[in-house]
Amino acid sequence: MLETTSKESEGLELIPQLTLDCVIFGFHDNALKILLLKWKGTDLWSLPGGVIRQDESLDEAAIRVLKERTGIDKIFLRQFHTFGKVQRYDKTSIQEQLAHVIDPKLWYKRAISIGYYALVDYEEVFPNPDQLSDECTWWDLVEIPKLLFDHEEILEKALRSLRLELSFQPIGLNLLPEKFTMPDMMRMYEAILGKKIDPRNFQKKILNSGIVVKLKEVKRGVAHKSPFLYKFDRKRYEEVLKEGGLFFI
Amino acid sequence: MLETTSKESEGLELIPQLTLDCVIFGFHDNALKILLLKWKGTDLWSLPGGVIRQDESLDEAAIRVLKERTGIDKIFLRQFHTFGKVQRYDKTSIQEQLAHVIDPKLWYKRAISIGYYALVDYEEVFPNPDQLSDECTWWDLVEIPKLLFDHEEILEKALRSLRLELSFQPIGLNLLPEKFTMPDMMRMYEAILGKKIDPRNFQKKILNSGIVVKLKEVKRGVAHKSPFLYKFDRKRYEEVLKEGGLFFI
Numbered sequence: 001m002l003e004t005t006s007k008e009s010e011g012l013e014l015i016p017q018l019t020l021d022c023v024i025f026g027f028h029d030n031a032l033k034i035l036l037l038k039w040k041g042t043d044l045w046s047l048p049g050g051v052i053r054q055d056e057s058l059d060e061a062a063i064r065v066l067k068e069r070t071g072i073d074k075i076f077l078r079q080f081h082t083f084g085k086v087q088r089y090d091k092t093s094i095q096e097q098l099a100h101v102i103d104p105k106l107w108y109k110r111a112i113s114i115g116y117y118a119l120v121d122y123e124e125v126f127p128n129p130d131q132l133s134d135e136c137t138w139w140d141l142v143e144i145p146k147l148l149f150d151h152e153e154i155l156e157k158a159l160r161s162l163r164l165e166l167s168f169q170p171i172g173l174n175l176l177p178e179k180f181t182m183p184d185m186m187r188m189y190e191a192i193l194g195k196k197i198d199p200r201n202f203q204k205k206i207l208n209s210g211i212v213v214k215l216k217e218v219k220r221g222v223a224h225k226s227p228f229l230y231k232f233d234r235k236r237y238e239e240v241l242k243e244g245g246l247f248f249i
Numbered sequence: 250m251l252e253t254t255s256k257e258s259e260g261l262e263l264i265p266q267l268t269l270d271c272v273i274f275g276f277h278d279n280a281l282k283i284l285l286l287k288w289k290g291t292d293l294w295s296l297p298g299g300v301i302r303q304d305e306s307l308d309e310a311a312i313r314v315l316k317e318r319t320g321i322d323k324i325f326l327r328q329f330h331t332f333g334k335v336q337r338y339d340k341t342s343i344q345e346q347l348a349h350v351i352d353p354k355l356w357y358k359r360a361i362s363i364g365y366y367a368l369v370d371y372e373e374v375f376p377n378p379d380q381l382s383d384e385c386t387w388w389d390l391v392e393i394p395k396l397l398f399d400h401e402e403i404l405e406k407a408l409r410s411l412r413l414e415l416s417f418q419p420i421g422l423n424l425l426p427e428k429f430t431m432p433d434m435m436r437m438y439e440a441i442l443g444k445k446i447d448p449r450n451f452q453k454k455i456l457n458s459g460i461v462v463k464l465k466e467v468k469r470g471v472a473h474k475s476p477f478l479y480k481f482d483r484k485r486y487e488e489v490l491k492e493g494g495l496f497f498i
Contacts, residue, residue: 016265018361054359058333082331082363084307110303112267114331168416 013054020058020114021049021083021151022065023158026122027175031140032191034155035069035127038135039148040101045139046148047155048130049113062116069136071126076119076174080161081154084112088150097148101132117158119174141191163193170211170240173232181219181227182206210236262303269307269363270298270332270400271314272407275371276424280389281440283404284318284376287384288397289350294388295397296404297379298362311365318385320375325368325423329410330403333361337399346397350381366407368423390440412442419460419489422481430468430476431455459485 024035036045050065052058058079067073088111095104127136139145147155165171166189175188186202206212213233218226273284285294299314301307307328316322337360344353376385388394396404414420415438424437435451455461462482467475 015359015361018267052333055335057335058331058361079331082307082328084301084363086304086306110264112264112307114333164417168413 015052015054017108017111018052018114019049019111020052020062020065020116021047021154022062022069023047023115023117023155024066024070025117025119025158025162025175026125026138027188027191028122028138030187030191031142033122033138033140034144035125036137036139036144036147037069037129037133038137039098040132040134042097044097044148045145047151048136050130052114058114062114062118066116066118066120068130069128070120071128072120072124077116078118078161078165079114079116081115081157082112083115083150083154085150086110088113089148094148113154115154115158117162119162119171121174121177123177141194166192170209170232170237173234173237176232179215179217179229179231181229183227185212185230209240211240264301264303266357266360267301267363268298268360269301269311269314269365270296270403271311271318272296272364272366272404273315273319274366274368274407274411274424275374275387276437276440277371277387279436279440280391282371282387282389283393284374285386285388285393285396286318286378286382287386288347289381289383291346293346293397294394296400297385299379301363307363311363311367315365315367315369317379318377319369320377321369321373326365327367327410327414328363328365330364330406331361332364332399332403334399335359337362338397343397362403364403364407366411368411368420370423370426372426390443408441415441419458419481419486422483422486425481428464428466428478428480430478432476434461434479458489460489 026033026035035048037048038045048065048069050061050068052061056064059077062077062079063073063075066075066077091107095102095107122138125138127138129136141159144155146152162171171192172185172188176184182203183199185206186197186199189202190197211233212230215229215231217229219229220226275282275284284297286297287294297314297318299310299317301310305313308326311326311328312322312324315324315326340356344351344356371387374387376387378385390408393404395401411420420441421434421437425433431452432448434455435446435448438451439446460482461479464478464480466478468478469475
């Protein structure tokens with residue numbers, strides 16, 4: 001997001017023309033949520049992002065930014081794409097809109113941005129604005145406002161990567177509470193995929209994969225039949241994650 | 250690959266500290282092949298790579314490098330990962346080994362590399378060394394030599410990405426000849442996945458996807474039964490590629 005030549009962060013040296021942008025996903029009330037920043041004194045929104053210091057890896061920079069914005073550092077994090085068009089967006093217009101926050105002379109001529117997405121536990125996050133923003137807020141995926149820069153493209157690509165991820169890797173360890181019902185898990189998949197799925201097929205596939213364990217408890221306070229609770233089998237989950245999947249062949 | 254501050258390519262300005270590396274895959278004699286460069290006056294091998302000019306996108310830079318090394322520009326190309334550890338490899342040792350080709354003073358303190366992989370038609374490629382190498386040669390995946398820099402890690406990651414790609418997207422349009430048999434196609438999948446697959450399941454899944462069309466011709470000069478020839482249904486292939494897949498749910 002911050003694509004200026006100013007050396008913020010206590011005068012540490014930065015890698016020139018390189019930035020990162022983070023798409024932070026959470027799951028709450030059966031909806032997929034995304035964390036957005038509102039620029040100071042404006043109604044303009046964008047993804048959280050940052051710069052890369054000479055003495056940190058790209059992953060370390062992403063973890064730092066995520067911790068600054070969410071307060072947590074145990075996060076499922078994936079680098080998904082690097083955005084490198086010569087003109088990623090209408091720079092003149094952006095510089096004007098944000099001139100009260102960033103001196104237009106300080107912008108790089110061009111910046112390349114590395115995209116990361118993160119899956120976080122909604123309940124554990126304390127959203128925290130950065131020095132250039134007034135607000136850091138969860139937005140429902142289906143209600144997000146227009147985004148600055150090329151951040152709609154970045155979000156689109158992140159979502160596409162996350163959806164593909166679903167097809168070959170277990171997901172949910174950072175999105176669901178510790179104990180959950182099969183309908184809870186299915187609603188998470190539906191929120192991410194943006195479509196209804198067949199409950200019987202879903203349950204069969206999830207159980208066959210061995211990534212969840214059925215508990216003896218049922219969920220109380222639910223109308224009609226109380227559904228069984230499940231939790232992730234962390235060992236099996238990590239194994240499947242490491243094996244990297246479920247090829248269609 | 251070339252991670253120096255020298256401004257090659259007719260004095261054009263480069264993006265500092267940013268490079269790209271290309272894993273170029275071809276398929277020949279039932280084996281997956283990779284194009285490697287041998288550094289001048291050495292027996293040291295690495296992946297082809299290059300720099301990014303201020304006036305070109307990352308994709309354009311990758312297409313330029315691929316054209317320079319292979320002579321072709323219609324290529325299936327995928328950006329798969331950006332490599333950004335602070336110390337990607339033992340720089341002192343590399344600088345010594347290559348001191349006769351690159352002045353050790355010209356190396357960047359640190360470079361970030363964007364990884365691309367390409368699938369090309371082996372028959373159409375004319376391998377062409379760059380200004381720092383003596384040879385540009387196809388190597389069989391199972392016989393490749395030790396690679397310089399962190400290029401073994403880059404190759405590993407490219408292969409992993411290609412294998413995942415197989416599970417949700419059609420593949421082969423750039424790797425197989427125009428007409429091919431079902432066993433030809435299966436051997437391509439086996440070469441990429443590095444394992445045997447079940448022929449009946451394979452044929453059923455490929456035919457169900459609609460990406461290939463059975464021709465009336467059979468392949469001649471083969472012992473016993475002459476197998477039918479197939480070709481890709483380009484329209485359907487592009488559709489499936491665009492839809493992006495086959496989710497397991």
